[in-house]
Amino acid sequence: MKALRLNVTLLKNEIGEQELSITLINDSDAVIKPMSLHIDVARWTDSLELSQPNRGIEDKTESPVFSQIGSHLVIPFTQSVTSNSSLCWRLLTRQAAYLRLSDFPSSSYLNFEHKQVQLVMELNVEILQDSPKIEACKLKPAGRDIIVPEPAKLDYIEQTIVITWPLRILCESNETLLDQQLAWVSRQNAGLTFCNSDAGKVGNGDILLSFEYDQSLETEGYTLELQGQNWHIAWSSESGRFYALVSLSQLLMNQPDVIEAQLIQDCPRYDYRGQMLDCARHFQPLNRIKMLLDWMAFYKLNRFHWHLTDDEAWRLEIKAYPQLCEIGAWRGEGLALCSQFGSGAGKSGGYYTQAEVSDILSYAAMLQIEVIPEIDIPGHARAAILALPELLVEAQDQSTYQSVQFYNDNVLNPGLTSTLEFLETVLDEVCVLFPSSVIHLGGDEVPKGVWQHSPAVSELAIGKQKTAESYLFQHLQQHLNQRQRLLAGWEEIAHHQLDTSAIVYAWNGIEVGLECANKGYRVVQCPAQHAYLDMAWDNSPLEPGFHWAGTINLKQAYEWQARDSSLSQAQQALIIGTQSQLWSELITTKERFEYMVFPRVCANAEVAWSLDTKQNYLHFSTKLNHHQQYWKSRDIQAKYLELEKG
Structure with missing residues (x-):
């Protein structure tokens, strides 16, 4: 079936009340018989009114029955x-x-006689106005410094080193890990080859690189000294040695003809320097995950927080419960999980086998990155519940609720013995x-009203001082x-009165993290106002992304501190690091993925690694010129920032 369109027109746009007209237009020669229209929307539909076909949208005659599950x-x-x-509805x-445009419906199709027809979407949003603009961030002209994140100490030596491309670096390597890391650096730098120093004589343009173990250095610290043809790395841990190679890789990334002789003495401010990736809302292929790990390593991030389960999908193979992936990993018309966030009528999704996970773990370990899995419970668990209803649903529970993402069936019941058995079994496999x-x-985000009429929860012997959720955790x-x-x-x-071995990830603001540290918990600061990479860059309607936490330009991603002087020294030590998040509701392509990540990932990396006394946004922006040039050579679809004029 051809020439079927869905026109979406914004009629009213006020805080607390918005109105859309949705018009199904049939330009074909066929007759569209009664069926159902399916459309993924970003808002909860409060009411829907049908206008008479072929008549003005003012002639409202009927309030049709409709349903909404999540965004669908x-x-x-x-x-x-x-x-x-045509046929027209008004949606309130x-x-x-x-x-912005990404606030509007993203995908639609017709469903009839077990067939689905995708519709061409048209947006008519002339009344959408720009919000008050934040002045676009621009970069200062490139300076002599290159390395991101900023090293603890960098001293230039009055000498220039001529670099001959292709470049050979000769060094001694007698261990597999170092060989793998040298090969990785070579892949990041076209024209660079590492050779064993005993493999042949030194050529005119060759560099000699030596390694020295120095136990006096900080755990992840290193020194990198470049003079003439003799370069030297000192390290006290495998991660420190690797970060020295990363700094070297950045100095060579744009194939410079000369570099300045220098001595770098460096170590990180925080032990935890993280990046979270949501693979549940939209499945992210393995090569994209490895690409992210590459860039994390390139900017000295060392924790990959892997969000593997949510309402919209379960992505991790659990051998004890194959239904989790057979059912819970896929969305589409006629499946247990329907389309969400524009995934459409066709079967879409995927999951990671345990063999594939092991491959990711090995690759991350080579890059000195720890992978932290997330199994999101008790809310955000709809995919698991629909995959295993016989275990995870209490038929007698008459509780009613609605989650912030518009689900009324996405919370595990801690009163069921089968829920605890399920979670223990899953976690045992995860731990292995x-x-x-x-x-x-x-x-997070367990809605009000859950378990209020659950016989199983009411029978829990937990006392008045403990909630069912506290009991579960x-x-x-x-x-x-x-x-x-x-x-x-x-x-x-x-x-939930957990013992203080628990680690709290504070996302609603820096102050929340400080409060948790004041309670004695170790805290990873990941405030949405600075570290949520799914937020739009600015207020332009054309910029993709969410805006519930505001917009985040490069300066906002850079200018924040995880610790605060209001805390005692002991409490400040409980702030163990920072993390940026990439939630994937809107991440449907490699291009969108890269656009939301770069260059904000660099800002978050410098916040995590560099001392506050070494953080300076204007200086940071001069370095970013070198990195933007490198990204272009790697075909990265970043949010490229213009150079400041004058």
């Missing part, structure tokens, strides 16, 4: 739509005003598969501790 809105209709005619929402000492269990913390693992979760877990 289904509108059945009983009218036939003849050739060159009562939330924040529409600000992942060597990380930290297992992240989510714990205390039970799982004990389960993980017995396996020498630490429970981590989003900031909400700090309300």
Whole structure:
């Protein structure tokens, strides 16, 4: 079927009340018989009114039955739509005003007689106005410094070193890990080859690189000295040695003809320097994950927080429950999980086998990155619940609720013995598969009203001082501790009287993280206002991204501190690091992925690594010129920033 369109027109756009007209247009010669319209929307639909076909949208005559699951809105209709005619609805929402194109419906199709027809989407949003603009960030002209994140100490030596390309660096390597890392550096730098120093004589343009173990250095610290043809790395740990090679890689990334002789003495400010990737909302292929790991290593980030499960999909193979991936990893018309966020009528999704996970773990370990898995519970668990209803649903529970993402069936029931058995079994497999000492269990956004009418929860002997959710997390913390693992979760877990071995990821603001540290918890600061890479860059309607936490330009991603002088020295030590998040509701392509990540990942890396006394946004922006040139050579679809004039 051809020439079927869906026109979406913004009629009203006020805070607390927005109105869209949705018009199904039939330009074909066929008659569209009664069926259902499916459309993924970003807002909860408060009401829907049908206008008479082929008449003005002012002639509202009927309030049709409709349903919405998450972002997926289904509108059945009983009218036939003849050739060159249309059918129109008015859709009312009562939330924040529409600000950008990515706020609008993203995908639609018709469903009839077990067939689906994709519709061409048209947006008519002339009344969408720019919000007050934040002045676009621009870069200062490139300076002599290159390395991101900023080293603790860098001294230039009055000497220039001529570099001959292709470049050979001769060094001694008698271990597999170092060989793998040297090969990785070569892949990041076209024209660079590492050779064993005993493989032949030194040529005119060759560089001699020596390594020295120095136990006086900080754990992840290093020194890198470049003079003439003799370069030297000192290190006290494998990670420190690797970060010296990373700094060397950055100095050579644009194939310079000369570099300045220099001595770098460096170590990180925070032990934890993280990046989270959501692979549940949209499946991210293995090569994209490895690409992210490459760039994390290139900017000395050392924790990959892997968000593997959510309402929209379960992505991790669990051998004890194959249904989790057979059912819970896929979305599409007629499946247990319907389309969300524009994934469409066809079967879409995927999951990671345990063999593939092991491959990712090996690759990350070579790059000195620890992989922290997240199994998000008890909310955000709809995919698991629909995959295993016989275990995870209490038929007698008459509780009603709605999650912030518009689900009424996405919360695990801690009163069911089968829920605890399910989680213990899953976590046991996770602990065997992942060597990380930290297992992240989510714990965020459990809606009000859950379990209020659950017989199983009412029978729990938990006392008045403990909630069902606290009971669940205390039970799982004990389960993980017995396996020498630490429970981590989003900031909400700090309300559950867990022992202070738990690690809290504070996402609602810097102050929340400080409060959790004041309670004695170790904290990873990941405030949405600075570190959520799914936020739009600025207020332009054309910029993709969310805006519930504001917009985040490069300066906002850079100018923040995880610690605060209001904390005691001991409490400040509990702020163990920072992390940026990439939630994937809007991440449907490699290009969008890279656009949201670069260059903000560099800002977050410098916040995590460099001392506050070494952080200077203007200086940082001069270095970024060198990196933008490198990204272009690597075909990265970044948000490229213009050079400041004058």
